[in-house]
Amino acid sequence: MAKMAKIIIDGKTYEVDSSKNLLETILSLKLNLQYFCWHPAMGSVGACRQCAVKKYRDENDKAGKLFMACMEPVVDGMRVSIEDPEAKEFRAGVIEWLMTNHPHDCPVCDEGGECHLQDMTLMSGHNYRRFRYKKRTYRNQYLGPFLHHEMNRCIQCYRCVRFYRDYAGGDDLNVFGVHSSVYFGRHEDGVLENEFAGNLVEVCPTGVFTDNTLFQHYTRKWDLTSAPSVCVHCGVGCNTLAGERYGKLRRILTRYNGQVNGYFLCDRGRFGYEFVNSEKRIRKPMLRLSGENRLSEADEETAITEISAIIKSSRKVMGIGSPRASLEANFTLRSLVSERNFYWGVPEQEFSLLTKEMNILRQGSIRTPSLREIEKCDVVVILGEDLTNTAPMIALAVRQSVRQVPVQSATPYKIPHWQDAAVRELVQDEKGPVFVATPYATKLDSVARTFRGSADEIARLGYAIAGAISSDAPKADNLNEEVCVLSESISKALNKAERPLIIAGQSLKSEAIVNAAANIAYAMRKAGKNVELCYTVPECNSMGMVMMGGKALDQAFHAVEKEAMDTLIIMENDLFRRDEKQAVDRFLKRFKNIIVLDYIENATTERATAIIPVGSFAESDGTFVNNEGRAQRFYQVFVPNKEIKESWRWVRNIMVTSGMKEFSRWKNLLDYTQALIKEMPYFTGIDTITPPPGFRIAGRKIPREPYRYSGRTAMHADKTVHEPKPPEDVDSPMSFTMEGYRGQPPSSLIPFFWSPGWNSAQAINKYQIEVGGPLHGGDPGKRLIEPLPNAKPSYFTDVPKAFAPREGEWMLVPVYHIFGSDELSVHSPGVRELVPKPYIMLSPDDAARLQVTSDSELELGIGGQVERLPVKINLGLRPGLAGYPVTLPGMSVVRFPVSVKISGVKK
């Protein structure tokens, strides 16, 4: 329990937590005080001098003295005043100073209307300009496709460099120059290298760093229709706010969730959204009319009738579900085709690895932490995951965890942990223990001790660690010295830790790694130690998929080998990304009708005999389960053309039309969710993570549009001067208009953060119980996986053999790219720019032996096919291994493990 203190603010007594600084405390009390340099996730540095308040020595001190609230520890009996005229005058003075050089270009500034500087200026009361001189100006930089740079607007709060360098570990953004011409940028123009750079959009309190993707289709931020959403670009499940205008998705913003992503997102999640606006979007049903060979557009009714007819006349219909589709969508398809004929469109290997991860978490005694809890871990061991590229926000959380141990050293010096500058000075470069074992060098290496090897060697290291912790754990034999020494020191660090964490996943397609990670946790538990275990999963609903259970793609392949089926329904899944082309081709050829529900054209839709346009995340409602087992609801942002509907709605309509009348009971999403729970009781509770569609506050819905929304009577004037009736939302208690309840909605229904006087993302302060803590009403989402405290799982024993390179053969290891490996985000023009070209990764030794350099091309024989790929050299890769970027545009799909032979070299 936090130590409480009584403090007096402007004559009123408050009881508050004494571990916080005064600024946080004031904001947590929902009082208003201006600030710039302080950030709830980054602590205080006391640079901007904006948060000045009067502090009095005692009740007899009437004069008081100005202090910076963000640098003042809360002390029992403290007396302060925010409203003191001198303090107010000083704060207005700080704004006046900032305004001497600020260009006042709000009317053309992308930040305008959502700008912390505007808000603070108004709050301070400063409005009359005494400065009569020229302002300083800067040259702006090209910083890549994501961020727009407009340095003249800078108020030198230093938040950007603190976030970029200290928080996110980047080093190509810095501050240059002195006095009033300090400059925040790169040493030269160029793409910002850090994967979290996009957060500068929200971290910067002004319009210096703005969202360049929004800029490409700009709209004023108050004109957006927004809804709470969940990121679809990996399995972490970060919470987002998605905003639309004129039928286009315009931007993604962080939706604060104290248990998940907090204040931040990765750049894939923030900028990957533009696939929703892609020219390759499927917007109309496409049917093959009788006698014709190609598909042609059809209207909704025709499509339903035709497809229902196909289904009715089919002897057998097979359904293929998808880990990028919601629980409800998959469940509905499964209901149509029956459990027997429902398959998941992922390879057996991935499906069983994920199932294994889930079982370890669900049937074992080891807890899996939330993203926020990962930040609090003090020792982290990562087996086989290149987190920055497979689960970016987990990488960012691990970066924070390295601070846990060193920060403790500030306590004896009585330096409060929020005093960021002093703590960083005190701890210098000291970092808590993080161990990264991956085949190739990764970005997280900069904060970690590393181990390099093949998947099997990484698993062997894992087994060795478990063996070093508990003598009864199976051990790997014939360990080399490196592994012996390393496993010894890792086990020591784990034993000393208060909150250790093991992270692994299926990225390297290795069951042994998944098992070894579990063994470490089991060994820790046997030794009576606290431990947590986190598995990454590849897609936004991968965990939901294995929780639903069923069969994988390989079984579907087998099933049609045995008996021909006439109709296949594929939902939100491009099978050509899932398995080797020949295998998929052979499979598809077995069907007469291939009905594909998807939102974007891909290799699978090309093979369809009927295509149904379904809603992307922004045009759908549904539930995803993230890697932590947290069920999270996402909401439709806007209603596109009427043919685009949620997959589940389309499938249900088809069912009803084709005679399965009982499904007409399913009217809104909640009906689907509840039906799902009934059949799969372990999803119990996901129907209550958010209020039901009929929920109202004071009889009103929650508006998706802010009350500042403009143009609604004019925006359709080119078609009609009548204001069209807004669409109904039967699935949620939110309206598509600006009418409705204006107060704070329940935490799962926050479409935007706004509070009187707080128009920027900083309004989040007002939605939290205390600054940086949970949202009012609790952070949304429900954890479906909790450990069984008494479970006694037994150790895994599949210790692999040591890897021995074979002459003339290279073992491929999968390589991941934050920009490139994800199916959807590569359709966003910005992301597309950063996707690497196909390549093969070699170790420096092998490159030297083959006499190739980074420009050379290799000819490889993979599975009977020949590929030519340029070489990239990775300093960490071991000889005998070759990195193969998976699911990168232009690369083929291969089944791991696989070895290749090099058949030719072009230098």
Place this chain on the structure above:
Amino acid sequence: MEKILLLDIPNYHRIDVYREHGGYETVKKAYSMSPDEVIDEVKKSGLRGRGGASFLTGLKWSFMPKTSDKPKYLCINGDESEPGSFKDRQIFEFNPHALIEGALIACYAIQAKAAYIYVRGEYHNWIEMLQKALDDAYSMGLVGEKMKETFQTPYECNIYIHKGAGAYICGEESSLMNSIEGKRPYPRVKPPFPAQNGLWGCPTTINNVETISNIPAIIKNGWQWFSRIGEPRHPGTLLFGVSGHVMKPGVYELPSGVLLTDLIYNYAGGVPGGKKIKCVIPGGSSMPPLRGDQIEGVKMDAESLKAAGSAIGTGGVIVMDEDTDLVRVLARITKFYYHESCGQCTPCREGTGWMLKALNRIARGQGTTSDLELLIDVAKNIEGNTVCALGDAAAWPVKFMITRFRDEFEKAVKKEVVMPVASMVHSMRHTALPLAELKKN
């Protein structure tokens, strides 16, 4: 006349000469005392820092934690970049070994592992001189590994010279530490103080070059001897750097408490052409200036100058005769602080630039009366509200120069006609006239 630092001994900067006169013997004496005894001796001597704030040196040393699992450091501040201050370089040139010997004693007193002498980057020649002296001391086994043998002591420390790169802000103690660490020299917010969280996050004491150079004499002759020199509340000799309109500009070592007029007229030879003095800045350009009619009877020590409405600072006395254009002087001084602001905190970063622009305009003859109010207003808002004292250093000259030489500034500006413009009516915060007045106009 007693001198401690700038002795009239030829070639005293040479190690052989220094040693002939008993140099480095005091180290032995100090090392035979306990560290606390050394601190106590310095405390009792009443020695105050010569770096600007006149803080009690012994007291500062006593803030160092007695136990620490981290190494401790001494930083010696020779950044000397304040306009009007040029005394430490005399020590580098004429008595570098007193500095090195002082460092050895100070390090011992606070049990430091090493001392860093931070020297202003522009002082190329003086850096070479100091380096030569340090090399000599090393080669004679007086510093570093071999000192254990030389002084028959278990204690050892190293001394390093760190060159600045030309930024005044590096003289601020915490900036200086950041600079040594290889970081941008941003001053740190205090608390925590250097004794807690200093160089590389370790306990650190920082002192001025002159302060440290006084230590050997104090230990050698005892605190009583030192405390009786000059003004009791600020004892010892001070190195006064006199510049500006005087016949003999230079550095004078004199007991504290010497009369300012004595310093100017007797030692520095008075004002050329027998002109009257218009203004004297007694302690380096950032200290409040005194009017010519305010200097009579003013003694040169911290307390007396405080009472006179200024401060001793670094003892850099700048004399300006009756023909000096103070508007241009102030504009120039302000330009310096504007240019040297590190850019971390808003009041100093933005305020200095604004003041400079206003002063330049006044100097061009385009200023108005409201500019004077504005300048004082901005200066007052900066004062006391910044991360480091550079803000004060920039604000004081403006505030005091304009208030103390109001006539001269009034003459330089045009009277302003107040126009009741719409925006002023809307925003009363900065309107000099109440609304009723405005309406009357």
